[in-house]
Amino acid sequence: MTATPTAAGPAAPPARAVLSRDELHGSLSDPLLDQMTFLNEVTLRYPDAVSFAPGRPYEGLFDPDDVPAAFAAYLAHLGDTLGLGPEAVRERIFQYGRTKGFINDLIAGQLRRDEGISVDPEAIVVTAGAQEAMLLVLRALCAGPDDVLLVASPCYVGITGAARLLDIAVVPVPEAPGGGLDPEALAQAVRDQRAAGRRPRACYLVPDFANPSGASLSVPARRRLLDVAAETGLLLIEDDPYGFFALDGRARPTLKALDTGGRVIHIGSYAKTCFPGARIGYVIADQAVAGPAGAGLLADELAKLKSMTTVNTSALGQAVVGGMLLRCDLSLRAANQAVAAFYADNLRTVLAELAGAFPPDRKHAHGVSWNLPEGGFFVVVGVPFTADEQAMERCAREHGVLWTPMAGFYPAGGGQRLLRLSCSYLTTNQIRVGIERLAAFIAAERGRETAAPS
Template identity: 25%
Template sequence: MEYRFSDIFRYIKPSEIRSLLKYTSDPELISFGGGMPNPESFPIKEMKEILNDVIDNYGKKALQYGTTEGLDPLRDELAKYVEKTEGIRAKREEIILTTGSQQALYAIGKIFTNPGETVITEGPTYVGAISAFNSNKAEMIAIDLDDKGMDVDALEERIRNFMANGTKPKFIYVIPTFQNPAGTTMVLDRRKQLLEISKRYEIPIVEDNPYGQLRYDGDPVPSIKSMDDDGNVIYLGTFSKVMAPGLRLGYVIADRQIVEKINLVKQGLDLASDSLSEYIAYEYLKRGDIYRQIPKTVSLYRKKRDLMLKSIAEYFPEGVKYTKPNGGMFLWVSLDEKIDTTRMLERALKAKVAYVSGAAFYPHGEKHNSMRLNFTYSDDDKIVEGIKRLAYVINEEMEVVE
């Protein structure tokens, strides 16, 4: 039989990160490519206690289908959590649980964009967002980042150009705190300016904040949502980095109209998120375990970040630029513009080290001389050895292109 698939699959490309997984069975490979939390950060003892209590106290409900919007007591606890950690005030009706924040990205693309309509992202941006928005045939425009976050002046100029042609973007997607993949944090003045742009042109902001609690140094910067008085910001959060990614639980905080629309999309995707995970997350928040676990995770990751930065400074050749993130899970390395890191990856894999090439983080693969490195997952000795291997590969590639 010749299968006739829908036109949408012309826009859906495989993720380079997922493609790298086929190499992970090689015990000699050191991979900085994934975005996985370190298993040492998982609160296994607490999870075991919570799981036993959930089965004993809520078993018949926790193993049953749940509501599409999510467990009411969990949404109430989430409202307390985001007010305490991010200064966001939200009511239960403004919160919906999702099966990971990836589902939220897909749903937002679905409810806002028709095929061919424009959304604004940072450049570079999260590869999962590119995948989600591609699934809805959105046209993505990337606005460059610097060490202070998105260039909001360039953003406004681009919006004015759209308006002059009778159109405007459907939303602006940003990861302002410890950005994935760059590791940068948008400064407060730009956050305020971005919010003003959103109000002025009536374009919603999608603020994705998976890493906000993973701060290793520097002062916290208020979330954009905490400064939003008009419902212009759609806020995405997740339990993957502060509890465990295997539970696949995220959430959206937004105007009730948006929550209702996401609810409808979610009904077509999975009917409801995993009830057992929701009860576990509820107890994790209610007991305060999350506030005791995050400092342990921060301590673990700070050490690994420092070790990778120290190793890069020691082993990488002169002229290589890299970010020095105050938190999160990633840093961004930029090489000579003549180097194509996608092509260089083959050389790196032969040297038993992996990364994600920079082109994967641009909607149209615009730039080719950068790479994302994850510092949270690998053992300390492998961080040092992996950077040594990568330095060798970069030096070889530089000799080829010169």
Template identity: 65%
Template sequence: MSARDAVAAAAAPEQAAERGEGAGEGGPPFPVPLRLGDLHASLADPLLDAMTFLNEATTRYPQAVSFAPGRPYEGFFEPADVHHYLDTYLDHLAARGAGRDAVRTTLFQYGPTKGVIADLVARTLANDEGLTVPPEALVLTVGAQEGMLLTLRALCAGPEDVLLVSSPCYVGVTGAARLLDLTTVPVPEGPAGGPDPATVRAAARAVRAGGRRPRALYVVPDFANPSGTSMPVPARSRLLDAAAEEGLLVVEDNPYGFFAREAGERPTLKALDRRRQVVHLGSFAKTCFPGARLGYVVADQEVAGPGGRRTLLADELARLKSMTTVNTPALSQAVIGGMLLRHDCRLREANAPAAAHYAANMTVLLGELERHFPPPERRRLGISWNEPEGGFFAVLTVPFAADEAAMERCARDHGVLWTPMAPFYPAGGGERRLRLSISSVTKRQIVDGVASLARFVRAEAG
């Protein structure tokens, strides 16, 4: 048989299937497409397309000024540093008495499920956050996203358990809940920023009145994604009190806490936690670099089992992890571990240049919005925006539907990308709001981008 004949023979079954022809007598059925309706219901949920849509749009409009991605500024990264960080960690292992065989095992083999650099992370939390946590209460994860999945899976035992989420809310946690078939109930952000304690109480009691159990509250206390808002410090303790009264655990996600525009005390909820009611999700994506895909969970809650068994929640999360990613890549941990060591386990100080960069970018963004939309025009058009105290994101309210089609028009006709806010509202809303991220652009791009964005907004409003 010639090569051409072989290719034709191999293609014949597929072509027959496309023509609707069945299998031959006694033969196996030809492959048919899987029905989306026979797969998990989350795959039909448009929420799962929120992140991929932005990536695809960025690819289609590579020359556009992109206010869409919430990723760090790449100007702070140097490829050669990866080798230096790895060497630093190897030197650290040698200084601790690890021989060649032990080092080889640490780097190349499956490692402990809870991770290999928990001691360095614990030291860093103590230095940066004043948070004293034993290394055994930590689980190193494949990004904070895995930490979310593990935490939600462990805490929510059945269909009666409900997760309260601040609204608008990061789609990563609502998406994770969707994958796990968990019900989420939104708690609107208060006017001062973050979920109001009284609103949390009301939401928990409403869930309970409906015959279900409010299990936990997910919140980003500092410069939240997507809104950019922060909880006032006094409200943080009140929130913990309200959650305790309602029997809620608090799942704190705080990747942006270092990036305040002005100095001032902003204790994490975990640092204020006196009841072990806060499960703290951490990430090195913004403070080190996202390519390492390294996060962690602080889960120091005690778990009581049958026969008097006592463990930490971190141990139970590790059991779940052993059936998902097995362990977090040792090479990623080694590189981040070396970075922590290089900076004496003080990432807040190491991130001072980045914090200054993001603060300056936010100031430029707010100034350019003010310049292009003076108060009389804002009132006439119905345009407004918030003024975040730090972080990566600000939100612009506009007099038209800021949906994916509008973003496409803006990218195509005006060379600017942004993020529609509607997917961040679990119960609907945000249709006339868009998120602007300042983290991965230069000041010049912000100036040019806001000018183009202003032309687009006026055209849509008109």
């Protein structure tokens, strides 16, 4: 039935619903989420600026022809190696698929070859990127309001953001002066939280070339960290996106490879090494879970959660990444040698250009400092002014260069005079131009600070 206009004219449309922000989840008003939105928008507003902001892989390292070739390799594997017929292949590729994933055996083989990690494929859950793995792990581990997550500080905003979405309290643990999470500070944080009536469930860290600090844990510190975890009954959530990208080319043992007590939940991703757009990550959750129905794996519990979120991980994405693993005989470390050399050259260029722009006398006079990462994508620069969003936008507008403020990476505050440079998404020539522009901006900001009335 259609409405009949009256003599007074058509009826006014109903008022549109207006939602109160106060009635939405508190995370939507969190400055952390606003900061990430701002960074995305400011990059679009200044497309010609040299951007040290994104920690994404360099697109020139990818060949579109590799995608169909990898897909074909996986299809051949299904038929020739696994002996699947056309109907089974069709189902594997086109249907939703198993919640845990279907390239688990290939991931297990790659981890065995590259990292010396021996794990049952059933202890692996293939996820929609490492970010989903973080959400699943946090949701499974943290059961009540007194549960807290410890994090290395400064910390990747993906994990603190996930904790905020899940209303999980985050407790920062400082990095040691030499770099990486301080094991003794972690032990003290566990004691302090328990004394306060809270239950520390796990500690999140990136042992190799962490985002944002670039810091790495020494092997003795890794072993001590595992001892602390065993002594305190804590789990360690290890995130390992950058382990292949050491300046010296040497492989460092992951915490999971050193773990003999089942204390490490290991998160990995193929975004930096294979295909970022496929959004394929994984989590090794081989811890036993006991209950009335018997014992199982933590991976099985994570799969239950995944079945109510993303249901399963893209079959096409898994097939392409699986094919890429097959084509390199399950050794990404060998296959990524040229990629690792590219990123190492970029990192050396950033450090060399900073040293050239700020020789010792000028470095001291300008109040500038920077760390010396042993690999990865990131360098942290200390500056003599507040490196906030307003300063970054001035830098983009007036000097044509972008970077990331560090303050958002400190859960308890701090980092106001620090900025992060990512060297992964640029050529060496862009890096040289960008550091020259950054140096000019730092000099200009120092002048502004000096000229400001006291």
